[in-house]
């Protein structure tokens with residue numbers, strides 16, 4: 584099999600403007616902690632309409648920092664969706680808390696106030712609400728129903744919006760975390776961001792990113808708490824800034840691709856739930872013959888992926904704690920498959936995918 588000619592399920596989109604931006608940063612005075620980082624944070628905050636944005640070396644580091652600042656610690660629980668990337672839960676484990684899981688709503692594939700109510704306990708110290716595949720989760724309703732800090736995991740949802748504005752404006756959450764891994768809406772190769780409306784959170788996020796240092800006048804600085812080196816370099820920030828300019832076009836193209844799948848595969852597979860503000864990080868369909876579909880597409884040169892194995896079924900979690908099963912997440916997991924969906928996917932390639940799905944399931 585020649586993987587170079589396979590159609591991938593996702594791929595970053597880079598152009599000469601990105602190359603120039605990184606090259607310019609590379610020959611500038613500062614390779615890290617410089618003007619590219621500052622500008623990326625300012626421009627990102629503007630893009631999602633949040634007062635503060637703090638960049639990190641990855642989305643995982645961003646989640647770790649947000650959970651720390653929200654007060655998650657030993658003896659507590661951190662509640663997130665059963666259907667997510669492991670990092671949404673691991674951030675609680677890093678801090679000595681027990682990750683716990685809420686089931687998904689079968690109609691939205693996100694957590695809901697009901698599934699949160701079933702899973703929350705007196706030890707829950709924060710909730711990480713995931714916008715699965717880019718479909719906005721009901722953060723507004725969850726905020727009204729609970730009193731613990733809410734951290735949005737918006738790794739899939741840059742470019743998504745609701746009636747309350749862009750995801751990331753923290754209208755009804757404490758902090759919102761993003762990832763710039765190449766699979767995501769925009770990339771900085773590796774990178775992440777936390778947005779917030781709280782000045783105090785922003786200060787503490789910056790402190791955690793840089794060893795727990797508090798800078799004073801002149802040369803003096805002191806370490807007040809145990810932080811990390813979670814800084815984003817200026818090369819990565821320069822790429823992030825260049826990519827951010829293209830976000831509206833990227834999202835428009837993702838929505839166009841989703842629309843073409845909905846027409847081309849109508850009646851053949853179960854479609855993802857519809858939302859006007861959907862960012863379509865993934866276009867995930869459901870079909871009882873998922874394994875046959877995966878293999879049939881692979882044999883026709885098309886790579887697909889399963890998002891996700893419910894987190895608590897991973898050995899790290901399963902072997903260390905007794906989890907109640909989340910039946911909706913498991914039923915979804917048995918049937919789901921993410922089809923190719925990324926801005927540079929051509930109409931011809933997508934037609935090939937649609938044709939292949941129809942062929943395999945015929």
Ligand SMILES: *Cc1c(COP(=O)(O)O)cnc(C)c1O
Nearest residue numbers: 641642643668670738762763764
């Ligand atoms: C990608 C992703 C992360 C982690 O981001 P990285 O930048 O890869 O560390 C966290 N949560 C979700 C839901 C993701 O998809």
